[in-house]
Amino acid sequence: xxxxxxxxxxxxxxxxxxxxxxxRAEALMLEQTVELPRAAAGRHPWVAAHMLGCVxxxxxxxxxxxxxxxxxxxxVAAGDPAQLLSVLLGNASLQPDVFLADVELPEAxxxxxxxxxxxxxxxxxxxxxxxxxxLATALKPMxxxxxxxxxxxxxxxRAGLDLIKDDHGLADHPFCPFEARVEACLAAVDAxxxxxxxxxxxxxxxxxxxxxxxxxxxxxxxxxVPAAMLSPMLVGLPLLxxxxxxxxxxxxxxxxxxxxxxxxxxxxxxxxxxxxxxADAVIFPHAGGRFSYSEETCRALADALRAPHPRARQAxxxxxxxxxVEQVAELVDFYGPDCILLIGxxxxxAGDALFARTRELVERMSRAVAEAVR
Amino acid sequence: xxxxxxxxxxxxxxxxxxxxxxxRAEALMLEQTVELPRAAAGRHPWVAAHMLGCVxxxxxxxxxxxxxxxxxxxxVAAGDPAQLLSVLLGNASLQPDVFLADVELPEAxxxxxxxxxxxxxxxxxxxxxxxxxxLATALKPMxxxxxxxxxxxxxxxRAGLDLIKDDHGLADHPFCPFEARVEACLAAVDAxxxxxxxxxxxxxxxxxxxxxxxxxxxxxxxxxVPAAMLSPMLVGLPLLxxxxxxxxxxxxxxxxxxxxxxxxxxxxxxxxxxxxxxADAVIFPHAGGRFSYSEETCRALADALRAPHPRARQAxxxxxxxxxVEQVAELVDFYGPDCILLIGxxxxxAGDALFARTRELVERMSRAVAEAVR
Numbered sequence: 001x002x003x004x005x006x007x008x009x010x011x012x013x014x015x016x017x018x019x020x021x022x023x024r025a026e027a028l029m030l031e032q033t034v035e036l037p038r039a040a041a042g043r044h045p046w047v048a049a050h051m052l053g054c055v056x057x058x059x060x061x062x063x064x065x066x067x068x069x070x071x072x073x074x075x076v077a078a079g080d081p082a083q084l085l086s087v088l089l090g091n092a093s094l095q096p097d098v099f100l101a102d103v104e105l106p107e108a109x110x111x112x113x114x115x116x117x118x119x120x121x122x123x124x125x126x127x128x129x130x131x132x133x134x135l136a137t138a139l140k141p142m143x144x145x146x147x148x149x150x151x152x153x154x155x156x157x158r159a160g161l162d163l164i165k166d167d168h169g170l171a172d173h174p175f176c177p178f179e180a181r182v183e184a185c186l187a188a189v190d191a192x193x194x195x196x197x198x199x200x201x202x203x204x205x206x207x208x209x210x211x212x213x214x215x216x217x218x219x220x221x222x223x224x225v226p227a228a229m230l231s232p233m234l235v236g237l238p239l240l241x242x243x244x245x246x247x248x249x250x251x252x253x254x255x256x257x258x259x260x261x262x263x264x265x266x267x268x269x270x271x272x273x274x275x276x277x278x279a280d281a282v283i284f285p286h287a288g289g290r291f292s293y294s295e296e297t298c299r300a301l302a303d304a305l306r307a308p309h310p311r312a313r314q315a316x317x318x319x320x321x322x323x324x325v326e327q328v329a330e331l332v333d334f335y336g337p338d339c340i341l342l343i344g345x346x347x348x349x350a351g352d353a354l355f356a357r358t359r360e361l362v363e364r365m366s367r368a369v370a371e372a373v374r
Numbered sequence: 375x376x377x378x379x380x381x382x383x384x385x386x387x388x389x390x391x392x393x394x395x396x397x398r399a400e401a402l403m404l405e406q407t408v409e410l411p412r413a414a415a416g417r418h419p420w421v422a423a424h425m426l427g428c429v430x431x432x433x434x435x436x437x438x439x440x441x442x443x444x445x446x447x448x449x450v451a452a453g454d455p456a457q458l459l460s461v462l463l464g465n466a467s468l469q470p471d472v473f474l475a476d477v478e479l480p481e482a483x484x485x486x487x488x489x490x491x492x493x494x495x496x497x498x499x500x501x502x503x504x505x506x507x508x509l510a511t512a513l514k515p516m517x518x519x520x521x522x523x524x525x526x527x528x529x530x531x532r533a534g535l536d537l538i539k540d541d542h543g544l545a546d547h548p549f550c551p552f553e554a555r556v557e558a559c560l561a562a563v564d565a566x567x568x569x570x571x572x573x574x575x576x577x578x579x580x581x582x583x584x585x586x587x588x589x590x591x592x593x594x595x596x597x598x599v600p601a602a603m604l605s606p607m608l609v610g611l612p613l614l615x616x617x618x619x620x621x622x623x624x625x626x627x628x629x630x631x632x633x634x635x636x637x638x639x640x641x642x643x644x645x646x647x648x649x650x651x652x653a654d655a656v657i658f659p660h661a662g663g664r665f666s667y668s669e670e671t672c673r674a675l676a677d678a679l680r681a682p683h684p685r686a687r688q689a690x691x692x693x694x695x696x697x698x699v700e701q702v703a704e705l706v707d708f709y710g711p712d713c714i715l716l717i718g719x720x721x722x723x724a725g726d727a728l729f730a731r732t733r734e735l736v737e738r739m740s741r742a743v744a745e746a747v748r
Contacts, residue, residue, distance in 0.1 A: 027664070031664075032543075033515075033516055033543060034514060034515035034516050034517065034543070035512075035514055035515065035516075035541055035543060035718070035719075036514055036515045036718075036719060036722055037719065037723070039723075040515070040719070040722045040723060040725070041515045041517075043725065044515070044517060044518065044522075046517060047515055047516070047517035047518065050517060051515065051516055051517035075547070075549075076516065076543075078545035078546055078547045078548075080545055080546065080581065080582045080583070080586070081582075081583060082545075082581045082582050082583065082605075082608040082609050083543075083545040083581055083582065083608075085608050085632055086542065086543060086545075086581070086605065086608050086631050086632065087543075089632055090542065090543070090605070090608065090631035090632050091542075091631055091665075092634075093607075093631070093632050093633060093634035093635050094630060094631075094633070094634035094659055094665045094666070094695075095634070095664070095665060095666065096634070096635075096666050138409075140408060140409055140410055141407075141408030141409065141410045141414070141415045141418070141421055141425065142407055142408050142409075142421075142425055142450060143408065143415075143418060143420060143421035143424060143425035144418065144421065148418075167409055168460065168464065168465075169406075169407060169408070169409060169450075169457075169460060169461075169464070171452035171454055171456075171457040171460075172452055172454065173449070173452045174452075175449075207454065207456045207457055207460070208454045208455075208456050208457065208612065209454070209455060209456065209612045209613065209615055209616040210584035210585075210610070210612065210613055210616060211584075211616055212454070231456075231460065231464070233467075234456045234457075234459050234460050234464065234612070235456050235610055235612055236584070236609055236610010236611065236612060236613055237610065238582065238583045238584065238608070238609055238610060239583065239584055239610055239613075241583055242583040242584060242585055256468060257460050257464035257465055257467065257468075258459055258460065258463055258464050258467050259467060259468070260466075260467035260468035260469070260470070260637070261467050261470075261635060261636045261637040261638075262635045262636060263634070263635040264635075285468055290401070290405075290469070291465075291468045291469060292468070292469065292470055321468075344409070344410075345409075345410060345411070345414070348410055348414045349411070349413075349414060351414070351417065
């Protein structure tokens, strides 16, 4: 048995018959690092001693499925976020009998994993909100000009939302260039703040090739944006790490676009990897909307983002995806105060009554919090 | 009906009952761009005219499944590879009733999509091989020092392989730094070339955050490496685009690590997107090995990589994943001469007889080609 506290531990669900699972687990362990049978890898004593992990535990987990825990030396990950993904689910992603259920990293991994820059507490401080969930919405649809998006910012900010983010589909389109959008939307929340005394956080979406994302983020930072959003699976998860680890940067809200379908438990991907790689808040589809997560998945994901950790700050869960204004009290009850409720369509459907509908959302939040305290 | 030749066309398999599929297809079309119901998006005439796509075709495709073709204006992709992924399968990746079956892009997309830098013909010219598949292997296991990997290079090159690549698990480990590895392996293939008169292509693996990958690739280029390998889904698919589109760069071999499990047809992801984003060769698991692709999938993937295209060069299919030395003739027959056969374990299992076993592979290729010609 491998008993090294410095190992990383990966738990897979493996589809295999009881008599076959031990050999399958061993093959999986080797596939993820040395990619050779044990006999061939073992010809090199240093490799055998330092690169080979071990199968620590195999437990039945339903008909034809076993829960397999594999320990790998942390050294195989080479202090790099892309290489860590490879060790966790590189080749194994191509093997449909394998599902990544969970991952645990030793503290030493956080010598090179940044974790959230601001985290839950830092984003809360930026928003100036205590004791209740933050209320957020998205600017859309794609196709609006910067001035039109700024008009929406104005409405949402004056109505009292805490965070106003770009829809993840807002890229650097010629009809709505990133720079012009950021300047117009920032000016709008500033103007509203002079009226209301509270400044909503405007969070632009950065997307594109790594060079474009760096350029957009730098522009946003200089313009005075408090945080930015990106979709780690669209731009590449290692870019999230790179941005979060850089000395100069912004808190980052992560969007789940292109992250579905992988054979990875949502709580492991969004709740752990996204947080470890540097997301300060993670958007995910709440149960019951037009996506398919169960309440159990949502709870596990939110719990993972907020779990105490010796090296990584807590991150905000941000449930979204079809939440109705009328569900606010129910969601405060489900997630507690440490979340960001992201509500889009249920506001936009009000059309010309957008301000009134947004006020209703804000008031429902006040009442829900007052009742929760009582 | 949308009849615009400048639209991008995405075909999805959608799990929906016949009476529900039209509404589901319309919702999917909107989800991927404006992310609002048609009524809300349609409030803005310019958005309705220029951002909304249309459902072009719905065909039954088995019990409870329909083949849905959606046309989206190319403008929604903003000339950007990350945004294109978002339009194809951003939010829809989180909806398990949707599978991306195929995608067609108008020629105008290749104003900003680079396609392969060297392509099949260019890599062939670099290898100096005509009329037959290239023979390739991988350097492993992780844990070997640069001098040990160089020793393997020497053996493989003298035995007559055309291409010798790093295993995708070879990162920038302290015990085998990228720079030292590249220098040692290049020196080894050079020394062998002075003996044999033929220079094998040494292809190092670049991996890590975008900044690290850029640094590694630049070092490799200056050192005289002919091509490099990367795993687009580990490092982020838009980084492949960035590297392929840069004026100074190298031909790129793409590895499929972390690319499995997505609800995307392999021929669309590996055969089209990888090629369009700039891969000169694409490694994928051949049918019947320790992965799970069918012969039909392998053939569709290889055909897509080699299909004539008005703007993008052909790319090399590189089947791998458990191919045996004894299968060479069978694979030449299956893929024809325009492929790279990547064989690892079946060589390494020879242990001390590695040179002889590699010679056997080379000779089997000669015989297979001679017989195919006869």
